[in-house]
Amino acid sequence: MAVIAFSTLQSPARRVLSVKTFLPLLAPSIVLTLFFAVPMGMMIGISFQSLDGGAPTLASYSRFVKDGLVLAGLGRTVVMSGLVAVCVTVLAYPLAYYLARSTSRWRTVVLALAIAPELAGVVLRTYGWLIILDDRGFINSALMWVGVIFEPLPLSKNLFGVVVGLTHVILPFGVLSLLTSLQGISPNLERSAQILGASRLAVIRHIVLPLSVPGIISSLLVGFTMAASAYATPALLGGAGFKVMATMVYEQVLFYLDWPFAAVMANVLLILMVGVAFIGSRLESRLNQKLHL
Amino acid sequence: MNRLPAILFKISLAAILAFITLPLLVVIAASVSPTPAVTFRPSDWTLGWYAALWDSRWLDPFLLSVKLAATVSVASGVLGALGAYSVAYAKCPGHTAIMSFLLSPMAVPQIVKGVAIVLFLSSAGFFNLLGTPGLVVAHIVLTLPFVVRMAATAMFNFDKRLDRAARILGARPAQRIRYVLLPLIRSGLFSGMTFAFILSFNNIPISVFLVKPGQTTLPITVINHLEYSLDPVLAAVNVASLLFILGAIILFEKIGGFSAQFHGGSK
Amino acid sequence: MSTIDIELHSVSKKFGANRIVKNVNLAIPKGKFVSILGPSGCGKTTTLNMIAGFESPTSGEIRIRGTDQTGIPPEARKIGLVFQNYALFPHMTVAENVGFGLKMQGRSREEVAAGAKRALKSVRLEGFENRYPKELSGGQQQRVAVARAIAPSPSVLLLDEPLSNLDLKLREAMRVELKEIQQDLGMTFVYVTHDQEEAMAMSDRIIVMQGGAVAQEGAPADIYGRPRTSFVADFIGKSNILPISAVADAKTGNGSWRVLLGTAGMPIMAARMPGLVPDKARFCCIRPEAVRLADAAGALDEPANLLTGTIQKVVNLGAYLEAWLLVDGEITLKSMIRSSRLDKLAVGHRVELAIAHAAVQLLEE
Secondary structure, X not given: OHXXXXXXXXXXHHHHHHHHHHHHHHHHHHHHHHHHHHHHHHHHHHHOOOXXXXXXXXXXXXXXXXXXXXXXXXXXXXXXXXXXHHHHHHHHHHHHHHHHHOOOOHHHHHHHHHHHHHHHHHHHHHHHHHHHHOOOOHHHHHHHHHOOOOOOOOOOOOHHHHHHHHHHHHHHHHXXXXXXXXXXXXXXXXXXXXXXXXXXXXXXXXXXXXXXXXHHHHHHHHHHHHHHHOOHHHHHHHHHHOOOHHHHHHHHHHHHOOHHHHHHHHHHHHHHHHHHHHHHHHHHHHHXXXXXX | OOHHHHHHHHHHHHHHHHHHHHHHHHHHHHHOOOOOOOOOOHHHOOOHHHHOOOOHHHHHHHHHHHHHHHHHHHHHXXXXXXXXXXXXXXXXXXXXXXXXXXXXXXXXXXXXXXXXXXXXXXXXXXXXXXXXXXXXXXXXXXXXXXXXXXXXXXXXXXXXXXXXXXXXXXXOHHHHHHHHHHHHHHHXXXXXXXXXXXXXXXXXXXXHHHOEOOEOOHHHHHHHHHOOOOOHHHHHHHHHHHHHHHHHHHHHHHHHOHHHHHHOOOO | OOOEEEEEEEEEEEEOOEEEEEEEEEEEEOOOEEEEEOOOOOOHHHHHHXXXXXXXXXXEEEEEOOEEOOOOOHHXXXXXXXXXXXXXXXXXXXXXXXXXXXXXXXXXXXXXXHHHHHHHHHOOOOOOOOOOHHHOOHHHHHHHHHHHHHOOOOOEEEEEOOOOOOOHHHHHHHHHHHHHHHHHHOOEXXXXXXXXXHHHXXXXXXXXXXXXXXXXXXXXXXXXXXXXXXXXXXXXXXXXXXXXXXXXXXXXXXXXXXXXXXXXXXXXXXXXXXXXXXXXXXXXXXXHXXXXXXXXXXXXXXXXXXXXXXXXXXXXXXXXXXXXXXXXXXXXXXXXXXXXXXXXXXXXXXXXXXXXXXXXXXXXX
């Protein structure tokens, strides 16, 4: 009896419910539409505007592909992001492997040291690197005091400084993506390989590395996309000597007030990131399939 | 022979950890050094730079950042809980697509979001919204997806049988939300709000487009100064704001108890 | 020429303040199927891990083929290991998995392939070389795991609860097969399990562990028929464990002891236990199938205790009946009786029982 009564009640009740279930969505949807979807749409629209208020035009796009300075900035962005992605992954791997396997009481300390800097914000850490890498900074004054060099080494306001700073900023995210992947590899697989005669290095080469390729890809991806869109670190450690897309967009918006061109640059940056993320995630899922994970 | 890889591994770990902690230590040392040149001689250390922080040059941006982060955190918490309720709990029709919409701002780099919002406000004639109001909405757009995701995860994990149990015991919908659902997703929601607070407080790539004289956040004030000098007072500002963040996390934890979810408290 | 493959000399293992393994001495003979049996937390897996080299003993010495293994890492011990969840490499084919050990020895491609083929043949899994582990059933994965472990021809194979992830039917079939594989290869198998039936079915010797120490060691029939402690009697098979109040040397000529059961002190004759000080015995054990009806065929072929019991409860298990009998007003005995005797077993009836002297075992603790 009760079961029958319940099931006959269900369909009208459901219809009422479905309206009710939408109501709470109203507020967040309005906020995101008004201040995210509409601005994004407008930005794409603005990129086709002509400066004299005429018909839609590709003028800003053609200016982009012809402007050597901007293209150089795009090139710097890609090179810098690629280097950061590699550095982050290489440094994060040993940390993540330790965190995935260790059971010692030091594990918590290492985890805190690896993740906690994220709370400090980008400025503090970039400032730290400025003190270390500046012409009058830590390393240069020490080396000059010892007398190894007489001119400061160019450690900041260039690719090197930015890559060091960004690697530091992004490292925790690399650790987290690799950690997820490495924790998914059963320690018994390593033990199996070991008891079959594989040395520590052979275990890493034949078992751990191949099985963590998806994690490596996601770490490279995180490294690349975060570096390509970073603003503060390139602005401070790169300065006028090392301009990337993010700092150039900022200048277009606030100093040159060339909005169509700024919109084009922002779109290019967006396409670069979405494209890299898309290729990366396709690669990752294909590999996951191939690895039968 | 066999020990060598293990030793090399430990050395590389130590080197990486040194790389991670070095800049933090340097900033702390700079904040207590008497001159712009960092000294590691404790006898010379001074707290003078911290005393210099009690100045409207630093206090005003700090207060703005705190108010901004608090507003953004609460607004994102409310909006995020509402969104997550529809999507993850009530499972409204099309909830997967709606979820992707609510999370979509995460796919767009912060600097691009910043450009989009500043161009929107400027060209749609909302110039007067630049400054604090613009910062608030832009930061909500930035943090809302994270809060939605954390709250939705908590609601996905919520055992629907508890709801049925409350229902058969006579609880009306509002009572079920008040007494059953909210207490169980509280920690997930609070961790989302804490995250929103930190994200907003430290933000640069979006804020940089929206600040205006007199309405500038702390991190932007600091980088504006940093482009010209390595004034040790900046080190003191940075260390103080780090301490503030840590204090805020402890406070949030006291109110919301979000670490319970990492100990399986909400399961 | 040593006939002992693995020796443990007073091996102990501590994790922090916890003593997981306490002063264990073992000698595992070459070519035998030896089970380490015990409930979870008894230290059997830790013992296995110490033999494999994943853990090192806190004190004591482990010798494999006569060589002290202290400081020798797992990869240099030349033993095989089959894990509970098989731990097959998901990114390698069956052939690559099975050939891995030979590849690590630096063998040529042909040798690796031939060795893998041979190992797969001995576990009756030919034709699956190019599949991936995910494409195999649980039982097939199990065979691959065994093949992988035996491919490098180790002299010893360790197995850590390898059947516990299989369903009952398959598990029973695999018991027989594992035993056959072991006999075909003449390899020493050390089999860790908590399943006493599994241990009984396959082993030449069983080592029962309890609380980190060896409780009893012997042939399966020995362990079942002559348990030394109430733990062993209870853990292996079903048993009636009864408190005894006194033991008197009866000197009846056939070597039996006279025991007083329970508080009322009902006298019963028990098997003489060599090496047991009678005063130390506090319990005795009687297997349910040893509690027989006195009129059953052969019940009185050997010296037996004759008792009268009142039937309290009968549960029909199909082939057997389980009956609870109240003897002497205070002792309840569980018995297993053939189903054909159902007519005799109405609740409340009194029946004559026979329990052979040899079936009453005194227990040390």
